[in-house]
Amino acid sequence: MSGECEGTIVCTVRDLEATGSRGFRIGEGDWPRRGFVVAVPEGGVRAYENTCPHAGHPLDLQPHRFLTAERELIVCASHGALFAPDTGLCVAGPCVGRSLRPIEVTVTPDGEIALVDDTPNGDNARGD
Numbered sequence: 001m002s003g004e005c006e007g008t009i010v011c012t013v014r015d016l017e018a019t020g021s022r023g024f025r026i027g028e029g030d031w032p033r034r035g036f037v038v039a040v041p042e043g044g045v046r047a048y049e050n051t052c053p054h055a056g057h058p059l060d061l062q063p064h065r066f067l068t069a070e071r072e073l074i075v076c077a078s079h080g081a082l083f084a085p086d087t088g089l090c091v092a093g094p095c096v097g098r099s100l101r102p103i104e105v106t107v108t109p110d111g112e113i114a115l116v117d118d119t120p121n122g123d124n125a126r127g128d
């Protein structure tokens, strides 16, 4: 999770301090690419598409709030599904066993978090 900055910068490590997560949107129009970055409790960061595998809703009800109060799990605000931050796997709720779609990111030495795949649909970032 470190290296040269090649793609769009979506946030910085410092941006994660307040809530442990940060949403981003890339592109304009009705269907921009929506994702979020989370700080993993064990260290490092992960990014996922902001689409719940249960019913396809965005996970956040309030901007940049993707984690439980303890910051241990990602939570979907719609129906309460809980996901492991390091894998995106749903561990409780209506979609247990399904996973968030990962987005590959890199962290620069300056703490900028950037997309590895900068294509509009993130075709190379999909984990399934």
Ligand code: FES
Residues within 6 Å of the ligand: 052, 053, 054, 055, 056, 057, 076, 077, 078, 079, 080, 081, 093, 094
């Ligand atoms: S849409 Fe996320 S739990 Fe239902």
